[in-house]
Amino acid sequence: MFHLVTLLLFNFCLISAWSPTDSYAPGEIACPKNYNGVRLADQLSNEESDWIQSRNEITDKNLIEFLNHANMDDFDAENFITGLNRSIKIGLAFSGGGYRAMLCGAGQFSALDNRTRGAWEHGLGGLVQASTYMVGLSGGNWMVGTIAMNNFTHVEKIIEQGTIWDLSSSIINPGGWKIWKTASTFKSIDDDLDDKKDAGFELSLTDFWGRSLSSQFFAGLDDFGAALTWSNLQNADVFTNHEMPFPIVVSLGREPGTLIVSINSTLFEFNPYEMGSWDPTLYQFTPVKYLGTEYNNGNPVNDTCIGGFDNAGFIMGTSSTLFNQFLLQINTTSIASTVKSIITTILKRVSHKEDDIAIYRPNPFYNTSAAIDKISKNDTLFLVDGGEDLQNIPLAPLLQPERDVDVIFAFDNSADTEYSWPNGTSMIATFERQYNRQGVNASMFPYVPDSQSFINLNLTSRPAFFGCDSKNLSTIQAQTHNPTSAFSSPLIVYTANRPFSYSSNTSTFKMSYENGERDAIIQNxxxxASRNNMTLDDEWRACVGCAIIRREQERQGQEQSEQCKQCFAKYCWDGSLDRTSQINANFTDNGSTEGHTKIAIRSLCKNYVIKRACSITMFGNKDTGED
Structure with a gap:
């Protein structure tokens, strides 16, 4: 009864996609008739294609509403959108970076979400409702996955209910001083791992990590969603009614025994229907619902399929295996010896020489046409943190021509610099990838500057547009021999984490946050995302609208309005570079200033995301940036 009540409270659907064992253990289920478990990545799956077609009807309507609200000059949103023979597709991408990335991303998402109080008036409210895709990696996926798998909840509701995202105690010491609570939590996790092992499946540290994450992300479910599968989303009302963007998780393949993931690594994605890769080293997908099934060249070996392997927490943990290394350092932490002993006992049972990997065995791509033997000839597929190849913003799934994305809003909450602020490294890594063999199937990625120029030109202290003129991609097209049209290359709206009302550059490995700090980072x-509640640029919403329609205007040969030209002059990178040795670290309203000792921040004592008193200490002078 408790299991059913909690599910109803969180508006989940009791459907067949839950683990057939009603536990963390996978179990046998019937295979579909005439089932083949692998397909080539030469098009979208039929399921995704049909889903997107229905989602388009909703995004078209919401995009018209958003563009009308944007107060764009000389532009008729309804005539423009309804007059197209296609739908404009918007992708949202949220970077990795632990809880910092999850919380910063949550605030950015909330500014785009019309369900957030104040987002319509003081942010970009409605953009989520107009978006087709949302992609997360590592900590960014903790945010995307939490929202998607909790019935497409919203950030404000998460904060108000207080059931999930309680980060006040470290994930490795969830009970705090209540040792019995920590022991109980880990005993439950240990039992879950036993269930999976007894069912005949190999364990990795990611099993422990994923179950631990679930205690924070699915706290309202029985046993923290031990039976909740990623494919459960297929039949959830919010998904079948196309009320949410299509969620995608990013991970990487890594050959066992290697320590460094190069730019040539195979990039995997999980979506509600499939798992696989567009990269030429694999170029295949398999149904995510039947992960754990033993295949030979895509055919079930025993005419029997497995369900429940695609545990939601396990997949979210797969995208963030970097933190497995943190678990291995448990003996260096200051937690109670009793708790340390419990965790150490569990880790000894699941630890292998490939410590920071997720084990997918049996390998669904075994003995298939995959281009490299380390995938096709190995009975185990090894996946790791999606940011280990420096592509910390999960842009790749949105660069696939099959998805036909017009504009990507890339939120960078990385810790690239000494002071844990982004410097564009992820954008550079994605740009460079198109010049090697793994980038041949993707649309062209626009030119970006070096990391020092990213900071010195204030491209991390305010939003920046890349790929504003598709004609400038011609050189890239010639160099890479990319067969896709320049119009298929999405315009990138890049927004980096920076301080306004809170210094949100916390460590990637910071494992606990009091509610006040959590909420302050979300507010920041x-x-x-809102340019400080629209106070820095009252036309920011219109400029976003100009970015959204740009590719379609280019396709039709339409000239921009004067307003859009001014927006692009303000936000588009002009191709210049600044490689001077001084890297700016302080932030003012409009950019950054030299020096590293303090941060100039400004707080507008308003809070549109959470209910709390405004009490912010100011450092420096907001007008001059003086320390």
Whole structure:
């Protein structure tokens, strides 16, 4: 009864996609008739294609509403959108970076979400409702996955209910001083791991990590969603009614025994229907619902399929295996010896020489046409943190021509610099990838500057547009021999984490946050996405609208309005570079200033995401940036 009540409270659907064992253990289920478990990545799956077609009807309507609200000059949104023979597709991408990335991303998402109080008036409210895709990696996926798998909840509701995202105690010491609570939590996790092992499946540290994450992300479910599968989303009402963007998780393949993931690594994605890769080293997908099934060249070996392997927490943990290394350092932490002993006992049972990997065995791509033997000839597929190849913003799934994305809103909450602020490294890594063999199937990625120029030109202290003129991609097209049209290359709206009302550059490995700090980082994220509640640029919403329609205008040969030209002059990178040795670290309203000792921040004592008193200490002078 408790299991059913909690599910109803969180508006989940009791459907067949839950683990057939009603536990963390996978179990046998019937295979579909005439089932083949692998397909070539030469098009979208039929399921995704049909889903997107229905989602388009909703995004078209919401995009018209958003563009009308944007107060764009000389532009008729309804005539423009309804007059197209296609739908404009918007992708949202949220970077990795632990809880910092999750919380900063949550604030940014909330500023785009019309369900957030104040987002319509003081942010970009409605953009989520107009978006087709949302992609997360590592900590960014903790945010995307939490929202998607909790019935497409919203950030404000998460904060108000207080059931999930309680980060006040470290994930490795969830009970705090209540040792019995920590022991109980880990005993439950240990039992879950036993269930999976007894069912005949190999364990990895990611099993422990994923179950631990689930205690924070699915806290309202029985046993923290031990039976909740990623494919459960297929039949959830919010998904079948196309009320949410299509969620995608990013991970990487890594050959066992290697320590460094190169730019040539195979990039995997999980979506509600499939798992696989567009990269030429694999170029195949398999149904995510039947992961754990033993295949030979895509055919079930025993005419029997497995369900429940695609545990939601396990997949979210797969995208963030970097933190497995943190678990291995448990003896260096200051937690109670009793708790340390419990965790150490569990880790000894699941630890292998490939410590920071997720084990997918049996390998669904075994003995298939995959281009490299380390995938096709190995009975185990090894996956790791999606950011280990430096592509910390999960842009790749949105660069696939099959998805036909017009504009990507890339939120960078990385810790690239000494002071844990982004410097564009992820954008550079994605740009460079198109010049090697793994980038041949993707659309062209626009030119970006070096990391020092990213900071010195204030491209991390305010939003920046890349790929504003598709004609400038011609050189890239010639160099890479990319067969896709320049119009298929999405315009990138890049927004980096920076301080407004809170210094949100916390460590990637910071494992606990009091509610006040958690909420302050979320609020700062709202301000980052909204240009400080629209106080820095009252035409920011219109400029976003100009970015959204740009590719379609180019396709039709339409000239921009004067307003859009001014927006692009303000936000588009002009191709210049600044490689001077001084890297700016302080932030003012409009950019950054030299020096590293303090941060100039400004707080507008308003809070549109959470209910709390405004009490912010100011550092420096907001007008001059003086320390």
């Amino acid at each position: 994220g709202f301000e980052v």
